[in-house]
Amino acid sequence: MKVSRSFIFLCAAAALVLSIATAVAQTPRGNDTTSLAARVQRLEDIEEIQTLLLNYGSLLDSRDLVGYSKLFAKDGEWVGGFGSAKGPEEILAFMQKNLGTGPNRNHSFHILSNFKIEVKGDNATAWSRWTFIAPGADGKPAISQAGRYDDILVREDGKWKFQRRTASNDIPAAP
Numbered sequence: 001m002k003v004s005r006s007f008i009f010l011c012a013a014a015a016l017v018l019s020i021a022t023a024v025a026q027t028p029r030g031n032d033t034t035s036l037a038a039r040v041q042r043l044e045d046i047e048e049i050q051t052l053l054l055n056y057g058s059l060l061d062s063r064d065l066v067g068y069s070k071l072f073a074k075d076g077e078w079v080g081g082f083g084s085a086k087g088p089e090e091i092l093a094f095m096q097k098n099l100g101t102g103p104n105r106n107h108s109f110h111i112l113s114n115f116k117i118e119v120k121g122d123n124a125t126a127w128s129r130w131t132f133i134a135p136g137a138d139g140k141p142a143i144s145q146a147g148r149y150d151d152i153l154v155r156e157d158g159k160w161k162f163q164r165r166t167a168s169n170d171i172p173a174a175p
Contacts, residue, residue, distance in 0.1 A: 042119050045119045045124065045155075045160070046117050046119060048159075048160050049117050049119070049124055049126060049153060049160050050115055050117065052071060052153070052160050052161070052162070053112060053115060053126060053128055053149075053151075054112060055067075055071060056068065056071055056112075056162075056165075057109075057110040057112045057130070059071070060095075060110065061104060061108070061109045061110055062104065063099065063100075063101075063102065063103055063104045065092055065095045065096055065099065065101070066092060068091075068092075068095065069088040069089070069091045069092035069095070070088055071161060071162055072087070072088050072091055072161055072162045072165075073154050073156045073161040073162065073163050074087065074088070074156065075087060075163075076088065076091070076161055076162045076163055076164065076165075077162075077163070077164045077165070078091050078094070078095075078162070078165050078167075079164065079165070079166045079167070080166070080167035080168075081167065081168075081169055082098055083098075106134060106135055107135065108132065108133060108134040108135070108144070109132075109133050110130050110131065110132055110133070111130070111131040111133060112128055112129070112130055113128065113129045113130075113131075114127075114128055114129040115127075115128045116128070122154060122155040123152075123153065123154055123155075123163075124151075124152075124153040124154075124160070125150075125151060125152055125153065126149070126150075126151040126153060127148065127149065127150055127151070128148065128149045128151075129146070129147070129148055129149075130146065130147055130148065130149060130167070131143055131145075131146045132144045132145040132146065143171070145169055145171055145172060146169070146170055146171040147167060147168045147169040147170045147171070148167075148168050148170060149165060149166065149167055149168075150165075150166045150168070151163075151164070151165050151166070152164040
């Protein structure tokens with residue numbers, strides 16, 4: 001059976017493309033010598049941590065303080081302008097004392113942004129911005145406060161949790 005030059009060329013080109021694609025997939029990026037699986041895991045971890053950061057704001061704004069407190073590790077700590085608390089149970093009681101146990105009647109909410117996340121195995125750090133919006137004197141939305149979060153995170157029982165969340169005000173509440 002006679003094989004055409006075109007077919008041989010096509011097979012050789014396909015083999016070359018496949019070998020280049022395999023080499024690229026296995027080539028470390030920059031100084032990173034981790035495997036493709038490790039790089040994918042890192043991206044999945046970053047996505048899970050972003051979800052944790054967003055769930056924090058969502059649960060806080062909806063006043064689901066039970067769900068909110070479960071975002072913290074067993075010995076997790078919240079530190080902010082009105083004090084600190086350690087462990088989910090203490091954080092729950094602390095937030096109930098400071099925010100109440102009813103719904104968010106004034107319809108205030110947080111805008112969370114500028115996530116910077118660094119993952120190292122089962123530990124991570126994050127930095128982000130927050131802006132608190134509340135009705136102004138005229139009832140229209142107004143920036144009430146703004147600041148940043150500095151986070152230490154840990155993977156606990158397969159889920160990312162806050163080990164320590166520090167909330168700092170950069171623009172304090174108006175008098």
